Amino acid sequence: MGMMDGLLGMVFGSGGTALRETAEVFRENAEAGAAREASQRAAALAQFAQEFARAPVSRFDRLVDSLNRLPRPALAFGTLALLVSAMTSPEWFAARMTGLALVPEPLWWLLGAVVSFYFGARHQTKGQDFQRQLAAAFAQGSRLAVETAETAQTSPATRDGNAALDEWRSRLG
Template sequence: MGMIERFFSVIFGGGRNVVKETAEVFFENAEAGAGRDATLRAQALQQHSSEFAVQRQGGFDRFMDGVNRLPRPALALGTLGLFVAAMVDPIWFASRMQGIALVPEPLWWLLGAIVSFYFGARHQLKSQEFQKSITETMARVPQVVENTRVLKELAAQAPGVASTGPDASLTLEALELENNPALSDWRRKRA
């Protein structure tokens, strides 16, 4: 017995599990990994929601949001206007296009960079607003689940709950007349 006891105390002695510790060198402890993943997700959601905590309500912010909405429609309507101008007065349009042909290439690159940065920033802003709405929606999930549970409990008290559905024998039992003195009296008076 002494030899076996010493062998097990070497492997499992001192409150340690050498086999488990050795296995965890090669394989992740699933429970500890799940705990780390849950903590990471909770921290990421908390950081994500804190980024969007500031609500812009001032008049200047609303004005700037309106100004930021102008370039895209202006570009789209301006392009359509060029097509209309080309059809209405081709000579006028051709002379304006000759002027554009004289714009140096570096200026085109600069215009392209400005437009790309503007629309890229706009896309990023809209993407962040979308992410914010997703975060707010996810925060409401527990309340929606609770509301759904309460509504299901109320359904048992709603009219029509005693409906017999497609069960014919249950329907016949529900339609079977019982001895009702008030109904019998009423029928007698009507006859």
């Protein structure tokens, strides 16, 4: 009996850890992998929060932001005004369209490039602002989760007899 115990102990280790460690050479431990991935995501989002943190804006910044909001509504309302003017004053509209037909093609290309770059930059700026807000919300949520976990650990009075909730809280801490 002692010889079998010794042989099985050599193969499986005492407590079965040798077999598990050997299997982990060929296949990743899913629980440890998930924990590593979660910590990497949290670190990346914390880095984003620092990167996209915004300084307070000055009056000049607010003025420029206000001016940057004007072109899109102006283009939309201007197009509607042209449609209305075509219906109410066809002669005036025809004269304006004749003038536009005389604009050389390279100038149209230049206008298209300027408008494209303006709206492209605006799209990028709005996307970055959204990422900043998302990172700030994540950072705020992380702080709340840590505070909640600390509170749950320090005050046993918060336990309400819900076994699943108690287990979840113990995993947080």
